[in-house]
Every structure is written in C-alpha cells, then in structure tokens.
Amino acid sequence: MRIVAWITILLLAAPAGALAWDGHDRLTRLALADVAWLDSLPPVLVTTRTDRVSEIRQDYAFPYKGERQGDQLAARLILERYAMEPDDGPDQELRVSWQQRFMGGYTGMSSRGYFHMYYPSWTVHFPLPATAMGAAPDRAALWCEAAKAALARGDTYWGLRYLACAMHYVEDLGQPYHATQTSTRFVVPTSPIAGTTKVTSNYHLAYEAWIARRVAEDALELGQALRGIDLEKFDDPADAVRRVARKAHEQSGQLFGACIEFFGDRFRQPVDVPATETDLARMEPAGPRDRMIAATRPALALTARAIRGFLEPLRPAIQFSVLEGARRPRP
Numbered sequence: 297m298r299i300v301a302w303i304t305i306l307l308l309a310a311p312a313g314a315l316a317w318d319g320h321d322r323l324t325r326l327a328l329a330d331v332a333w334l335d336s337l338p339p340v341l342v343t344t345r346t347d348r349v350s351e352i353r354q355d356y357a358f359p360y361k362g363e364r365q366g367d368q369l370a371a372r373l374i375l376e377r378y379a380m381e382p383d384d385g386p387d388q389e390l391r392v393s394w395q396q397r398f399m400g401g402y403t404g405m406s407s408r409g410y411f412h413m414y415y416p417s418w419t420v421h422f423p424l425p426a427t428a429m430g431a432a433p434d435r436a437a438l439w440c441e442a443a444k445a446a447l448a449r450g451d452t453y454w455g456l457r458y459l460a461c462a463m464h465y466v467e468d469l470g471q472p473y474h475a476t477q478t479s480t481r482f483v484v485p486t487s488p489i490a491g492t493t494k495v496t497s498n499y500h501l502a503y504e505a506w507i508a509r510r511v512a513e514d515a516l517e518l519g520q521a522l523r524g525i526d527l528e529k530f531d532d533p534a535d536a537v538r539r540v541a542r543k544a545h546e547q548s549g550q551l552f553g554a555c556i557e558f559f560g561d562r563f564r565q566p567v568d569v570p571a572t573e574t575d576l577a578r579m580e581p582a583g584p585r586d587r588m589i590a591a592t593r594p595a596l597a598l599t600a601r602a603i604r605g606f607l608e609p610l611r612p613a614i615q616f617s618v619l620e621g622a623r624r625p626r627p
C-alpha cells in the first residue's frame with residue numbers, strides 16, 4: 297500500500313469528536329468531592345491573565361466560563377470548571393510532530409488528538425510499535441509548570457486554572473480507548489487497517505457518548521466509583537500521565553469485550569456508525585450492561601485516584617499562593 301494511503305487511513309485513528317470522558321467537569325467534581333483541604337481555602341479572586349503559556353495555540357483566548365474579573369470563586373469550582381479547557385482549542389491546529397499524522401492530523405478538532413492520547417511503547421500500535429506515541433505527558437508537564445509559576449507569584453486563579461488544564465490529560469489517559477490504538481477484537485480481516493480503524497472509532501465514540509450520559513445522570517452508581525480520598529502516587533506530571541495510560545491500557549481488554557457485547561455487531565461495520573442519544577438509551581439489556589458497568593468502574597476509579605494523586609503534591613504551592621495573593625494589593 298502506498299504511504300499516502302496509509303497516512304490517509306491512519307488519520308482516522310483519532311475520532312474527531314473524541315472527548316475521553318466528555319464531562320471533565322463532573323469527573324473532576326466527583327473525584328475531588330471528598331478532598332477536604334480544598335474547602336479550607338478562602339475564595340479565590342478572579343484576575344486577568346498576565347502571562348503566556350508557550351507551545352499552545354497562541355491565539356487561544358482563554359474565555360471565562362461564567363465568572364468575571366474581580367469575582368471570588370471557590371478553588372474547587374475553578375478546578376472543575378476548567379478541567380475541560382484543553383478540549384476547547386489550545387491544542388488545535390498546531391504542527392509539532394510527525395506523529396500528529398497518525399493521531400488526528402493537523403487541522404480541525406481532531407488535531408488535538410496527538411496531545412490528548414498516549415500509546416505506551418510496548419503496546420501494539422502503528423506505525424512504530426516500539427516507540428511511545430502521543431504528547432499527553434508533555435502537555436501535563438507544560439500546564440503544570442505554568443500553574444506552579446502562577447501560584448508562586450500569588451495568582452491563585454490562574455494557577456488553579458492551569459492546574460485544571462494539566463489534570464485534563466491525566467483524565468483523558470484514564471480512559472482505555474485513549475491509551476490503546478486498537479485491539480485484535482476490532483480487527484476487520486478484509487480491511488485490516490482502514491476497517492479496523494473505523495470499527496475501533498465506532499466503539500470508542502459509542503462508549504464515550506453512553507458513559508457521558510450515565511455519569512451525568514449519576515446512574516448505576518458510577519459516580520460512587522469516583523468518590524474517595526485514596527490516590528495514585530507519581531514522580532512528576534508526565535509520569536502521572538504515562539503511569540495512568542499504562543494502567544488504563546491494561547484495563548482495555550475487559551472494557552473492549554464488554555463494549556462489543558453491549559453495543560452489538562452494528563458498530564463492527566467498517567463505515568461510520570453514528571449512535572444517537574435515543575439509540576444509546578435503548579441499549580440496556582441487563583446482562584451486557586452489568587458487564588459494561590463492571591468494566592467501567594475500575595477505569596473511573598483509576599482516573600479519580602489519578603486526579604487526587606496529581607493534585608496532592610501541589611497542595612503546599614496552592615496554600616502558599618492563597619497567602620501570597622491575600623498580601624497583594626487588590627485591583
């Protein structure tokens with residue numbers, strides 16, 4: 297097969313609408329609900345951005361989502377409100393690596409794919425199986441450095457907002473589809489590259505749509521899987537993403553099997569198979585659903601432990617920042 301054809305096909309590997317867990321706000325809120333020290337922080341003053349985050353799309357405008365400069369906001373509210381922000385544009389339309397060709401391309405919404413996924417070197421993936429692919433670990437480190445710098449100068453609002461952005465990548469990689477390019481279960485023998493890619497994408501998108509709705513409704517006690525105070529331990533932000541990806545990948549076999557059973561063969565076609573809200577609502581046969589829930593709970597629990605483990609080392613810097621901020625003259 298000519299190289300151009302390979303590239304065209306593999307561009308499809310990152311579904312355009314893929315959002316990992318979709319509702320990053322709800323995910324973050326539930327994962328941090330029992331972290332009590334966040335409640336001891338005084339409300340945080342909303343400030344104007346005065347710095348620049350390198351390497352992201354420089355014309356991204358960082359819009360406020362509801363608050364205004366001069367408002368006061370609870371720290372945990374900033375974290376949950378902005379955990380979604382990296383999906384809103386700062387990672388799109390960038391050209392930094394050849395790997396982007398194989399992880400969403402260079403343009404449009406799917407161009408953030410390369411920054412929001414990570415395939416560990418030992419997993420099966422194209423085109424270089426022995427090389428780790430994806431920049432999510434680097435992205436978490438980048439935003440975390442920006443967060444630390446803002447916190448150190450007493451700008452707690454931007455420190456927390458950047459930290460929420462850093463957490464986004466840990467959350468994304470807790471979703472097994474983001475840590476796994478495909479699986480033998482999705483292989484289409486008659487169309488091993490294009491067909492397999494499409495089938496993987498179909499199940500990936502159907503799963504995300506289904507689970508987003510379930511977590512939003514707090515149905516089937518999925519929210520409970522996110523609650524708690526236990527946490528993962530990491531060496532640094534990039535290590536956090538890599539380690540979560542490794543564990544999520546290990547869960548992928550169980551989840552993918554459950555998805556095939558739950559969503560059925562309809563998504564096994566090597567063409568786009570859209571799943572509407574109504575379609576997804578109908579897919580509730582009891583047996584396969586239980587298997588889906590059983591496969592999803594560990595992934596949510598891992599993601600939540602990772603969120604808490606990612607935040608914990610930043611706790612002294614956040615507390616220091618609040619004190620520094622209080623000493624600064626108010627505008």
Ligand SMILES: [Zn+2]
Pocket residue numbers: 315316382383412464468
């Ligand atoms: Zn993302």
